[in-house]
Amino acid sequence: MVDTGACYESKRIRVTVNGVTYERDVDVRLLLSDFIRQELGLTGTHVGCEEGVCGACSVILDGKLVRSCLMFAVQADGCQITTVEGIAQGPDNLHPIQEALIENHGVQCGFCTPGVVVSMYSFLKENPEPSEEEIREALAGNICRCTGYAGIVRAVKSASRKAR
Amino acid sequence: MKPSKFRYTAPSMVAEALDFLNEYGSDAKILAGGQSLVPMLNLRLARPKILVDINRVEELSFIRVEGDTLVIGALTRHAELEKSEIVKQNCPLLSEAAALIGSRAVRTRGTIGGSLAHCDPAAELPCVLHALGAEALVVSKQGERTISMDEFFITYFTTALRPDELIREIRVPVFTKRMGHAITEVWRRYGDFALVNVAAWIKTDSDEKVVGAGIALGGVGGSPHKAKAADLLVGKRPDEKAIKETAEAVADEISPESDNIASSDYRRHLAKVLTRRALTLAAARIRG
Ligand SMILES: Cc1cc2nc3c(=O)[nH]c(=O)nc-3n(C[C@H](O)[C@H](O)[C@H](O)COP(=O)(O)OP(=O)(O)OC[C@H]3O[C@@H](n4cnc5c(N)ncnc54)[C@H](O)[C@@H]3O)c2cc1C
Ligand code: FES
Ligand code: FES
Numbered sequence: 120m121v122d123t124g125a126c127y128e129s130k131r132i133r134v135t136v137n138g139v140t141y142e143r144d145v146d147v148r149l150l151l152s153d154f155i156r157q158e159l160g161l162t163g164t165h166v167g168c169e170e171g172v173c174g175a176c177s178v179i180l181d182g183k184l185v186r187s188c189l190m191f192a193v194q195a196d197g198c199q200i201t202t203v204e205g206i207a208q209g210p211d212n213l214h215p216i217q218e219a220l221i222e223n224h225g226v227q228c229g230f231c232t233p234g235v236v237v238s239m240y241s242f243l244k245e246n247p248e249p250s251e252e253e254i255r256e257a258l259a260g261n262i263c264r265c266t267g268y269a270g271i272v273r274a275v276k277s278a279s280r281k282a283r
Numbered sequence: 284m285k286p287s288k289f290r291y292t293a294p295s296m297v298a299e300a301l302d303f304l305n306e307y308g309s310d311a312k313i314l315a316g317g318q319s320l321v322p323m324l325n326l327r328l329a330r331p332k333i334l335v336d337i338n339r340v341e342e343l344s345f346i347r348v349e350g351d352t353l354v355i356g357a358l359t360r361h362a363e364l365e366k367s368e369i370v371k372q373n374c375p376l377l378s379e380a381a382a383l384i385g386s387r388a389v390r391t392r393g394t395i396g397g398s399l400a401h402c403d404p405a406a407e408l409p410c411v412l413h414a415l416g417a418e419a420l421v422v423s424k425q426g427e428r429t430i431s432m433d434e435f436f437i438t439y440f441t442t443a444l445r446p447d448e449l450i451r452e453i454r455v456p457v458f459t460k461r462m463g464h465a466i467t468e469v470w471r472r473y474g475d476f477a478l479v480n481v482a483a484w485i486k487t488d489s490d491e492k493v494v495g496a497g498i499a500l501g502g503v504g505g506s507p508h509k510a511k512a513a514d515l516l517v518g519k520r521p522d523e524k525a526i527k528e529t530a531e532a533v534a535d536e537i538s539p540e541s542d543n544i545a546s547s548d549y550r551r552h553l554a555k556v557l558t559r560r561a562l563t564l565a566a567a568r569i570r571g
Binding site for chain 2: 125128146150153169170174177186190242255261
């Protein structure tokens, strides 16, 4: 719990990321995205625009998809976070969305990929049998400069079938 | 570290937040969903000395009906407005508008109070709330006051709120029988802010004549524009001719500015077309 009434420049926080609990002192200005990358060394969460547009920094916070560049680490005190590292069971046991991205050529440079994986993982949980239009709408929050999206849309479609 | 230096506080009650706002005035800034403020902090376009994070103030997060008013706590997220059955039943225009904001992740965090206070000229919720004649209940250490949408919006990113004031709730008249509604917009890419958006509602009597109508437009000036031409529909049937005349009169009322995305003429053209489409859909949706 945050002690109210107080006003601070740094604070000790406790967060659980991919099932592991961390305690750290953070400057209140530290973005959640920078905390995940620099303090925890989980560099799968990418940082593109830092203004909420590109989706590369997407993570799941207490079950909901958020932009980690638009939150401060201190705001995640007491929360559960899933990053892209927490989605596959292991390097040889990828999640169906990841398998489908490989099979359908949904990855080129890979910069957007972690954000796409996390966003689509969260989206398919909410909507396990989406139409192509719904997939495209959901993907609008993730900018990819390489693939032209066709492969990603195909991948999400096939992963949704697999997930069933 | 991207933002410039600030101190942070996360009160759990409105009264505590007001203490900070009272003490620090314009040096303090409320942090709600952060979907507009944090980009500005990251770019150092905003440099508050104190950030008052209201995300833990539970009393600001609710949706309820009081008589013929839908009352929405300022911290209600766009995703909650989009999915709430109470909102769908009592003010479907608001849930449809919420679904058009940004992308899923933006809707997870963004709040109705933040959207109003930020006052982006093309934002959906300010436009819809203006069309519906909503009110904001704002509080400060000095007390509370109610601000109608006619007085609330001043110009680009500027509202009637004082630095020590916090929006507590938004009050919207509930939909009644024989009302139809629509929101229409044009954007360059799904999830972007619209170039122009139009929110409209029509209410008819048992003869299918219009007894009330509201039209507001976003993206055509510094803040949402409430169209006087909506009154032209009153007393008429909302048929093709009446709608066309109204849409033309709406376009004559506005003088949008040109920018790097769209010219003034193009925005006026969109205003006309989108008003016609919104009124046509609203009329088609009127039910007894
Ligand atoms: C990529 C992206 C796309 C977007 N697209 C759209 C779009 O298409 N349409 C749209 O409408 N919006 C869009 N937005 C903005 C989004 O709707 C924001 O959520 C909203 O503008 C601000 O709400 P917030 O809760 O995030 O407020 P914050 O960012 O936390 O705050 C915004 C301002 O409001 C003040 N404030 C917040 N709450 C209160 C309160 N209760 N009382 C007084 N002042 C308060 C803050 O001090 C600050 O000045 C987009 C944002 C992003 C990042
Ligand atoms: S880095 Fe967060 S959305 Fe682009
Ligand atoms: S694969 Fe390069 S940005 Fe998407």
